Amino acid sequence: MAKRVGIEVSLAISEAVKLANVDVIAAYPITPQTHIVEHLSELVADGHLDAEFIPVESEHSAMSTCCGSSASGARTYTATCSQGQALMLEICYIAPALRLPIVMTVANRSLSGPISIWNDHSDMMMSRDTGWIQTVAENGQEAFDLTLHAFRVAEDPRVLLPTIVNVDGFTLTHVIEPIEILDQKEVDRYLPPYQPQMRLDPTNPVSIGPVGMPEVYTEAKKAQDEAIKGAKQVILEAWQEFGDMFGRYYKPVETYRTDGAETLLVTMGSLSETAMIAVDQMRTDGKNVGLVRLRLFRPFPFEEFLAAVRGVKQIAVMDRALGLNGAGGPLATEVKAALYDEPERPYIWNYVAGLAGRDVTIENFVEMADGVEAAAADGVRQGYTIINVRE
Amino acid sequence: MAKETGIVSWKDLALGCSIVKPGSSAELKTGDWRSQRPVTDYEKCVQCGQCYIFCPDMVFTQNELGFYQPNMFYCKGCGICARECPADAISMVEESE
Known part of the structure; x- marks a missing residue:
């Protein structure tokens, strides 16, 4: 049974990631996202979550690691914001092009300069045309719910696109709210195990991410454009089913x-x-x-x-x-x-x-x-x- | 034809524009970029194999008589073989095909 608890929103997001039973987390801490990955590293270290936590040396490496991990068929999560997202932006374009269903929380924060750690939507706007699905939370409960929804949508064989859940930095991440935390059985009912449609596998070799000559680049982008347009139907279905199961209905x-x-x-x-x-x-x-x-x-x-x-x-x-x-x-x-x-x-x-x-x-x-x-x-x-x- | 040129519908691309058949680049015809082709004068050729060693596309293979012959399916006409040939046996001629 779901339990309503008073919890910091960052920790509730970590709990959602734990309940999603991710295989790999590769992340670099950055204010105001830090508590999310800090708590996830604790959950892994204390044996509450059976996952690889890879403490990378930069956000560029975080997203590169996530791409490799997701391509190998692992359920993969990261979180970042602002300057960190700017640093990983090069690879943020790669993930949707390769159709890798990575889920990322962005604890929305302004971009420098002047240097600022505080909340606005500059980072969301910076990544608006990267090809990621993006949802936006208004409160802690939504941050929790949308995180589970993100995995469900991203990994749907009809979608296979990475998904960002935008959560306002500090205003949401650092406040304690009463949040209904679903239990493992409920989450398992909503989120089936990830079934990769294509993955790096020595017994069945494929090349992921090759050069696209002028003869193929336009077609590759057309296929990607159709994928994100087609994702909306799945996004709606996944919200409908979430509402039917847990009573909270969301609309675009x-x-x-x-x-x-x-x-x-x-x-x-x-x-x-x-x-x-x-x-x-x-x-x-x-x-x-x-x-x-x-x-x-x-x-x-x-x-x-x-x-x-x-x-x-x-x-x-x-x-x-x-x-x-x-x-x-x-x-x-x-x-x-x-x-x-x-x-x-x-x-x-x-x-x-x-x-x-x-x-x-x-x-x-x-x-x-x-x-x-x-x-x-x-x-x-x-x-x-x-x-x-x-x- | 589609296989040789990579010209396919967006609907026929593999997920994420991946390549699902290993070694399939061997089927990609790259020789049609060429504006010049190497022609070897086998009277001058000393069978040293420098053309085979220097060719960036591994176009040359040795035949049973020991001479090196180019596979024009891949040759882009870069001219490195002609430049490196110590016997001046290879000349670049304008592509007419």
Whole structure:
């Protein structure tokens, strides 16, 4: 039976990885991911988890080791963030191209410089086009659940793609929450043993990762593109089954009080919970404001997103990363692209907020909702605002 | 033909663009990159085997008379054999095929 315990979210993620019965963990510690791999190394050292824990010398080696391990047919896990993910990025492109179902937690953190260890989504955005499936947790329970979901999806023979679970650094990783920890029998029922479709095996030799000449590269990328697009169906099925088994249902795009809303906030991650309180407050004040949260970031859930925002007048998209390209934040750029083909397009204003651990308050969300309505009335175009910046 | 050139549909690629048959590169025709071909004057050839040693694609094999003959399925016409031949027996001629 599942047990509800008060536990630090990082440790709950480690427990999920243990319950997934991984074979290999190769990781390098980096704040704020450290507690996850620290606890996993303890679980292995103390004999609670029968796995190889490989303490590598860098994140580049971590992902390289994970690729080798996964290619040999082992269930493989790692975790990183920020500068560490930047260092492993070269190999992060290789894993999905080779169709290796590695699962990775990213304890989202800003990128230097200035040097910063605090939470935002710069690292998530850095890796957005690497070809990994990416989900986003809003609280500790989701971080636990999505970790198990990640293994289930990644290893599905119809998918075979590596999967990132994004968890806000500190805001989630370092807080203690009441989390329902599933027991081994329940997890085993949800997550079958990994059945590799192709693996390095001396008795049946294959070459994984050869050069792709111009005659083959385009076809290889087309096959990979089809794989990540096709993954969505499996992601949905795996969430449905999770809900049927354990009572917690997840959707690629979650809505909150969007019925009859004229204005929508769009968020990802833990700040969505603050945004919900802001929406409650604004609804009490008679404002028609709702909230849309992306739980699935890659593949981008176009269909579900468009259905969630159809008919509204204006949208305030909150980005927790700055694109540094003159266009504001990356999420708003994607949301605008998603809406371009719609016959009726809502007005969009982009708010860049919560960079490197900067607080985003309920009042800030009210400011965003009021701001997008005012900007829509003024008819200002192509705009974005950085919230809470000192002039 | 697809086998020789690597030209296949994306649907026919192995998972992750892997190569599932060991040694299959031997079937990949790389000789069609060539713009020049080596021609050996066997009157001058001293059967030293330098062309066999230096060829980066192991194109040359020795025949029963001891002479080295190129396999044009792989020869890319790089000219290393002609450059290294101590007897000046190999010349590069424009590819006409």
